[in-house]
Amino acid sequence: GNSVTQMEGPVTLSEEAFLTINCTYTATGYPSLFWYVQYPGEGLQLLLKATKADDKGSNKGFEATYRKETTSFHLEKGSVQVSDSAVYFCALTNTGNQFYFGTGTSLTVIP
Amino acid sequence: NAGVTQTPKFQVLKTGQSMTLQCAQDMNHEYMSWYRQDPGMGLRLIHYSVGAGITDQGEVPNGYNVSRSTTEDFPLRLLSAAPSQTSVYFCASRISGGNTGELFFGEGSRLTVL
Numbered sequence: 042g043n044s045v046t047q048m049e050g051p052v053t054l055s056e057e058a059f060l061t062i063n064c065t066y067t068a069t070g071y072p073s074l075f076w077y078v079q080y081p082g083e084g085l086q087l088l089l090k091a092t093k094a095d096d097k098g099s100n101k102g103f104e105a106t107y108r109k110e111t112t113s114f115h116l117e118k119g120s121v122q123v124s125d126s127a128v129y130f131c132a133l134t135n136t137g138n139q140f141y142f143g144t145g146t147s148l149t150v151i152p
Numbered sequence: 153n154a155g156v157t158q159t160p161k162f163q164v165l166k167t168g169q170s171m172t173l174q175c176a177q178d179m180n181h182e183y184m185s186w187y188r189q190d191p192g193m194g195l196r197l198i199h200y201s202v203g204a205g206i207t208d209q210g211e212v213p214n215g216y217n218v219s220r221s222t223t224e225d226f227p228l229r230l231l232s233a234a235p236s237q238t239s240v241y242f243c244a245s246r247i248s249g250g251n252t253g254e255l256f257f258g259e260g261s262r263l264t265v266l
Binding site for chain 2: 045072075077082087090134135136137138139140142143144
């Protein structure tokens with residue numbers, strides 16, 4: 042079956058620290074992988090995506106590389122800001138009709 | 153540019169009551185879907201539709217009905233609400249075809265069933 046496993050939070054970092062949020066997946070075929078971000082009281086927004094092995098998605102200083110050999114899609118940012126405080130979700134889809142989400146990782150960045 | 157619009161944003165129901173969560177999108181997306189978000193469980197797919205007149209079940213469809221009479225609208229109906237349906241509900245749409253297009257989400261509807 043299809044599933045996504047994320048590192049559990051919450052994660053608390055100081056401003057300008059390095060961020061890694063781990064995501065591994067189980068899927069048949071060749072899924073597309075996504076990171077979404079959810080700010081308090083809002084819906085999910087796409088942060089970045091990768092649609093084939095070895096692709097790197099990037100946006101707003103965040104990066105993630107689609108690693109088929111390790112079935113991983115870890116999210117990284119070199120220097121976090123207070124405004125990055127949010128919940129981050131890793132997700133995959135095989136067919137485009139069903140998306141599978143991880144449980145979310147809450148990030149708090151303190152000044 | 154409205155995107156995906158959900159109403160109501162908040163609702164309190166008593167057990168056994170019925171209600172409809174509304175979802176509309178103005179992006180001409182053929183695919184629409186409903187998710188529920190519960191603490192520690194991420195988002196789980198309830199129902200989805202790949203076009204007008206076509207619906208299918210997701211991971212957690214029990215207790216919910218959907219229909220798709222137009223491309224723009226995809227309402228979610230709770231026929232007899234139960235406390236287990238207390239959750240935050242998100243509607244999402246995407247371009248149909250392939251698996252590379254992302255979901256666009258509404259702002260959510262928080263439902264409490266007493």
